[in-house]
Amino acid sequence: MMDTSEFEIQTPVIAGNWKMHMTPSEARAFGEAFAARYAPHDNRTVILFPPAISFAATAEALSERSDLRLGIQNIHWEDSGAFTGETSAAMARDAGARFVLIGHSERRHVFNESDADVGRKVDTALEHRLVPVACVGETLEEREAGRLEEVLLRQIDAIIQDLPGEHIERLVIAYEPVWAIGTGVNATPEDASSAHAVLRARLAERTDDSAARRIPILYGGSVNPENAPKLLAADYVDGVLVGGASLDPESFAAIATS
Numbered sequence: 001m002m003d004t005s006e007f008e009i010q011t012p013v014i015a016g017n018w019k020m021h022m023t024p025s026e027a028r029a030f031g032e033a034f035a036a037r038y039a040p041h042d043n044r045t046v047i048l049f050p051p052a053i054s055f056a057a058t059a060e061a062l063s064e065r066s067d068l069r070l071g072i073q074n075i076h077w078e079d080s081g082a083f084t085g086e087t088s089a090a091m092a093r094d095a096g097a098r099f100v101l102i103g104h105s106e107r108r109h110v111f112n113e114s115d116a117d118v119g120r121k122v123d124t125a126l127e128h129r130l131v132p133v134a135c136v137g138e139t140l141e142e143r144e145a146g147r148l149e150e151v152l153l154r155q156i157d158a159i160i161q162d163l164p165g166e167h168i169e170r171l172v173i174a175y176e177p178v179w180a181i182g183t184g185v186n187a188t189p190e191d192a193s194s195a196h197a198v199l200r201a202r203l204a205e206r207t208d209d210s211a212a213r214r215i216p217i218l219y220g221g222s223v224n225p226e227n228a229p230k231l232l233a234a235d236y237v238d239g240v241l242v243g244g245a246s247l248d249p250e251s252f253a254a255i256a257t258s
């Protein structure tokens, strides 16, 4: 449980990342269908990350559902300016976002975002009272070369290095092995647990054990209604970040209630 001064993050956290899917009309239809299939639960946090252009339609469709949270998929680190195509944290917050995905593997690998960019965006999100869902994860090549721990520590350090302890406690971390994203090959619950333990230990070094335990660490990569219960039951796994399976209201509702 994490107090963000406005609302508490109850774990498990079930987050849906729609990526570049869902037009505004589709988002509206999804909102209605999902609300009909998922009843409010007070023992978890369900978050949707629509594309920026479909954000308002999603918010409108879910306006009666104060239990559901919305997030934006990316922000720029500047507050405003000549940055064509970008969204600022203040804009996202004003539109109703409370969370922001930062450093998703597609941002890192397709759009060449560096660890430093990710760190700057995390700082900006926190300044604007958006909860960063900061993503880390190794490629298959890095895992096979025995570099899993080194990569995770480098990425998490870039996220937390400039943050005071009380800001670190406001993060959500998502471990998403790149080889598991969109491939249908999910990490085993044991793989997720051991990666999460590495991250949790690093967070504890910078805060303390009990603060580090309260920072939700989500697993992402080919989560579906069948594997979600086992992943959610794994040690140190406090939630899931779901891509493909979050596009179908029925399967996302099944994951959200698992």
Ligand code: PGA
Residues within 6 Å of the ligand: 017, 176, 180, 181, 182, 183, 184, 220, 221, 222, 223, 241, 242, 243, 244, 245
């Ligand atoms: P996937 O995507 O569930 O489609 O593998 C996960 C993600 O990229 O967040």
